[in-house]
Amino acid sequence: MTVGGSGGAVAEHPPPSRTPAVPDAGRRRPLGARLLGPQRRNLWFWAFVGPFALGLGLFTYVPLAWSVYLSFFDAHNTVSPSGSDFVGLGNYTAMVTNEAFLGSLGTFALFTVFIVPATYALSLGLALMVNRLRIAQAFFRSVFFLPTACSYVVAAVIWKLSIFNGVRFGLANTVLGWFGADGTAWLSTTDPPWYWLVIVTVRLWLQAGFYMILFLAGLQRISPQLYEAAAVDGARPGWQTFRYVTFPQLRATSVAVVLLLVINAFQAFDEFYNLLSDARGYPPYARPPLVYLYYTALGRDQNLGLGSAGAVILALIIALATVVQARWFGLGRKEE
Amino acid sequence: MDDALTRAGRALRVVLLVALALLFLVPFYLLVRNGLATERDITAPDWTFFPRVLQWSNLTEVFQDPNLPLGRALLNSTLIAVSTTAGTVLLASLAGYGLARIPYRHANAVFYAILGTLMVPAAVTFVPSFVLVSSLGWISTLRGLVIPTLFSAFACFIFRQYFLGFPRELEDAARVDGLGYWRTYWRIVVPNARPVFAAVGTIVFIGAWNAFLWPLVIGQDQEAWTVQVALSTFTTAQNLNLHELFVAAAVSIAPLVVVFLLLQRYIVAGVERSGIDD
Numbered sequence: 001m002t003v004g005g006s007g008g009a010v011a012e013h014p015p016p017s018r019t020p021a022v023p024d025a026g027r028r029r030p031l032g033a034r035l036l037g038p039q040r041r042n043l044w045f046w047a048f049v050g051p052f053a054l055g056l057g058l059f060t061y062v063p064l065a066w067s068v069y070l071s072f073f074d075a076h077n078t079v080s081p082s083g084s085d086f087v088g089l090g091n092y093t094a095m096v097t098n099e100a101f102l103g104s105l106g107t108f109a110l111f112t113v114f115i116v117p118a119t120y121a122l123s124l125g126l127a128l129m130v131n132r133l134r135i136a137q138a139f140f141r142s143v144f145f146l147p148t149a150c151s152y153v154v155a156a157v158i159w160k161l162s163i164f165n166g167v168r169f170g171l172a173n174t175v176l177g178w179f180g181a182d183g184t185a186w187l188s189t190t191d192p193p194w195y196w197l198v199i200v201t202v203r204l205w206l207q208a209g210f211y212m213i214l215f216l217a218g219l220q221r222i223s224p225q226l227y228e229a230a231a232v233d234g235a236r237p238g239w240q241t242f243r244y245v246t247f248p249q250l251r252a253t254s255v256a257v258v259l260l261l262v263i264n265a266f267q268a269f270d271e272f273y274n275l276l277s278d279a280r281g282y283p284p285y286a287r288p289p290l291v292y293l294y295y296t297a298l299g300r301d302q303n304l305g306l307g308s309a310g311a312v313i314l315a316l317i318i319a320l321a322t323v324v325q326a327r328w329f330g331l332g333r334k335e336e
Numbered sequence: 337m338d339d340a341l342t343r344a345g346r347a348l349r350v351v352l353l354v355a356l357a358l359l360f361l362v363p364f365y366l367l368v369r370n371g372l373a374t375e376r377d378i379t380a381p382d383w384t385f386f387p388r389v390l391q392w393s394n395l396t397e398v399f400q401d402p403n404l405p406l407g408r409a410l411l412n413s414t415l416i417a418v419s420t421t422a423g424t425v426l427l428a429s430l431a432g433y434g435l436a437r438i439p440y441r442h443a444n445a446v447f448y449a450i451l452g453t454l455m456v457p458a459a460v461t462f463v464p465s466f467v468l469v470s471s472l473g474w475i476s477t478l479r480g481l482v483i484p485t486l487f488s489a490f491a492c493f494i495f496r497q498y499f500l501g502f503p504r505e506l507e508d509a510a511r512v513d514g515l516g517y518w519r520t521y522w523r524i525v526v527p528n529a530r531p532v533f534a535a536v537g538t539i540v541f542i543g544a545w546n547a548f549l550w551p552l553v554i555g556q557d558q559e560a561w562t563v564q565v566a567l568s569t570f571t572t573a574q575n576l577n578l579h580e581l582f583v584a585a586a587v588s589i590a591p592l593v594v595v596f597l598l599l600q601r602y603i604v605a606g607v608e609r610s611g612i613d614d
Contacts, residue, residue, distance in 0.1 A: 041438055044517045048434025049446060052427045055487040060453045063464035070464070080467075129353050142600055143357045146364070149592040151546035153564045154585045155363070161578060162366045162378075171366065174383045205363065213603070238345070263454060270548055274568070318455045 064315075067308045075305035084305065091309035100284070101310055104292035105317075111288060112265045114200050119261055120254075122208045127215030128242075141216070145209035152270030155202050160187065160275050164198045187275060190285050195276065199286070202271045207264070211257050218253030222246065255329040262325065266318050269294070289314050371395075371583035378578045394583040401577075405558060406584055409566040412555070413545055414591070416481050416562060420544040423486040425537050429529075432495025433521055437507070447496065453489045466553055476560040481551055485544065491536050498532045499525070534602030538595065545592055563588040 036043050071091050073081040095101050130140050147155075163171045164186035173183035186194045222245070230245045231237075269290040276283055282295060293314070297307025370378050372394060373387035399406050434440075435447050465484055474480030506528060510520040526533070551562040561569070567588060570581055596603075 037440070042440055045434050045438040045440035045443065048438060048517070048521075049431045052431035052487055052492060053446060053450065055427065055483075056450060056453060056489065059465060059468070059484040059487055060456060060461055063461035063468060064456060066464035066467075067461065126356070129349055132349070133353075138600075140353055140357055142597065143360050145600065145603075146593065146596065147360060149542055149596045150363075150589055151548065151564055153546075153548055153567050154367070154589055157567070157581060157585050158363045158366055161581070162370055163363070170383065171362070205360065209360075237342075315456055319452070322455050 068312055070305055071308035071312050073305045075303075075308075077302040078304065081305075087305070091306045092313065094306060095310045095313055100287075101289075101292060104287045104289045107286055108266065108268070108288045110196075111199070111268060112262060114196065115203055115265055116258065116261045118200060118204055119208055119211060120257060122204060123211035123257070124215050124250075126208065126212040127219060128246075130212070131216055131219045141213075144212055147205050148207070148210045150206060152202070152206065153274055155206055156271060156274035159198055159202050188283070193286075195286055198275060199271055202275070203268075207261075211261070214253055214257055215250065218250045219246070222249045259322065259325060259329075262321065263318070266314075266321075367582060367586045367589075370578065371586040373579060373582075375577065375579050378582070391579070394579050395587075398580045398583045398587065401580060404566055404570050404580065404584060405561065406563075406566060406587065408559065409561045409563045410587070410591075412481075412560060413563040413588075415478060416551070417541050417544040419478070419482050420485055421537050421541045423482065424488050424491050424540045425533060427486055428488055428491035428536065429495045429526075429533065430521070431492045432497075433499050433525060435492070435496045436499035436502075438517060450489050450492055454493070462549070462553075469554060474554070476555055476557040480554045481560070481562075485547070485550060488540065491540060494536055495532065498529065502529065531602050534599055538599045538603050541595060542592060 037045075070081055072086060072088060073084040074087045074090070075081055075084040078084065126144050130137060130144070133140060161170075165171075165173070172186065176183060184194055186198050189195065226245050226249065227241065230241055235241050235244055267290060268288045272286065272288055272291050273282075273294070276286060282291070287295075289310070293307050293310045296310060297304050369385075369387055372390050372392065374389050374391050377384075377387045377389060398404065431450070435443055435450075440446075469475065469480045469484060472480070474483070502525065506524055507520055510524045515523065546564060547562070548564045548568065551560075552565050552568065555561050555565055563584075567581070567585055570584065
């Protein structure tokens with residue numbers, strides 16, 4: 001790839017001798033020319049994509065490989081396997097038989113079951129309502145989108161210390177008091193599991209507006225002629241139009257939204273960590289995988305080998321779930 | 337009768353929208369309410385919607401607390417967010433353009449290798465990334481906080497999808513005029529793709545400003561704290577001053593709210609035209 005050293009002008013005026021208009025099938029072109037491709041497109045491709053790909057390789061793939069390597073060692077307090085015992089698949093068998101880890105996967109599954117449909121329904125509902133507005137559309141869009149600017153740290157401060165403040169009086173308990181109900185210690189009540197309400201509402205508030213924008217974009221791409229045709233065919237405005245025109249037309253958006261929601265749910269960490277842990281530590285309930293792994297790898301034990309094995313298992317599950325989902329929805333078919 | 341029904345439906349929708357909008361605004365209100373209230377007012381057992389006393393001195397007090405270097409943290413967050421945004425947008429837009437527009441036999445394979453990293457959970461790469469950064473001597477430096485986060489597969493994906501749908505005629509005309517890929521990109525593509533740049537830029541800026549785990553680990557010295565790290569160390573401190581915490585949290589989101597309200601139009605337009613769902 002050293003041939004392109006002379007910069008931009010080279011590819012703009014490729015010397016005809018290097019790229020014959022009619023490729024000569026009988027003779028192999030020189031290696032350099034083949035590497036560069038027609039009009040040095042390969043070189044240009046890598047000039048554009050290379051820096052990004054290189055950085056991604058260094059800061060994602062290298063650590064990933066390192067993690068996989070480390071997961072075969074009994075590595076405590078160290079991230080270099082030298083000096084640690086090679087335990088083969090020991091960490092993996094320990095992980096898949098570990099009730100706490102399996103419980104964390106259960107927590108994740110439960111969280112996904114709550115948060116994906118809830119966000120989907122809320123953001124689609126908001127988009128449908130906002131889209132029909134003739135006045136104040138920008139205002140409502142801004143209001144629902146604004147929480148996107150908030151961090152989980154800030155949101156956790158508000159949720160934990162103001163709305164769902166169970167120790168002292170907070171907004172939720174004050175409102176309950178108006179109806180004569182007793183206050184609840186929201187974050188520490190596990191039966192019924194009120195902490196789920198806190199965790200789900202934080203994320204709903206933070207992310208619904210972003211997905212609403214995606215749905216709004218999808219809605220605006222639906223051709224008005226489709227609605228006219230539906231009206232001619234006798235579809236009543238409202239549910240029927242939504243059922244037979246709007247919803248099917250939003251299919252591509254829906255696929256993207258669900259995919260992003262599931263991936264994001266898998267990576268849940270910030271709100272669980274900020275809401276549930278305190279000076280006394282982290283309660284054993286409601287630990288999603290990332291929180292569990294964080295405590296395994298960086299907690300008192302510093303069991304980095306075991307933590308890496310759990311992380312690899314988690315990555316495989318996510319990859320599998322995403323591929324299955326993508327196949328199922330037929331994502332990427334257009335590109336082939 | 338149909339008409340009355342439609343009108344009733346419309347009224348119901350507006351009522352529902354207003355109610356939801358108020359619900360969405362309540363947390364912001366609480367942030368400001370508690371930020372301007374006295375400590376007693378926040379923790380009083382008879383909680384009131386409006387604080388009894390507005391204590392504006394909270395705003396200056398929080399900047400003078402030696403345990404909470406808020407001014408320095410705001411500066412760090414600004415530097416990090418601005419450089420992360422500039423770097424990410426540049427790298428990801430170039431890569432997205434190359435993937436979408438420069439014919440290359442293995443372009444799809446490269447694309448899937450990039451997209452695949454979206455699925456890699458933070459926990460998998462977090463510890464080794466930390467070691468990598470510390471062995472480079474980048475702990476508590478701007479480099480360590482920024483460079484490893486510059487390679488956003490999500491941003492690259494959005495740019496690629498956008499450029500796939502970009503009208504080819506413009507570029508063809510540029511090519512006929514003798515411009516190469518490089519100059520076509522800078523002179524034709526970038527100026528015509530401003531909405532997607534604004535959209536991705538804003539999303540990246542928000543993400544960088546709100547990032548928590550990476551700055552917590554890399555920014556170990558107090559000098560390198562970001563706003564989020566400063567806030568979180570404040571919450572775990574022994575003497576928890578709620579009024580200071582809330583006013584600091586409010587100050588920390590103020591710059592974003594401004595950026596956001598100014599650029600919202602572009603974000604929406606960018607997402608609309610990015611073809612994220614095509």
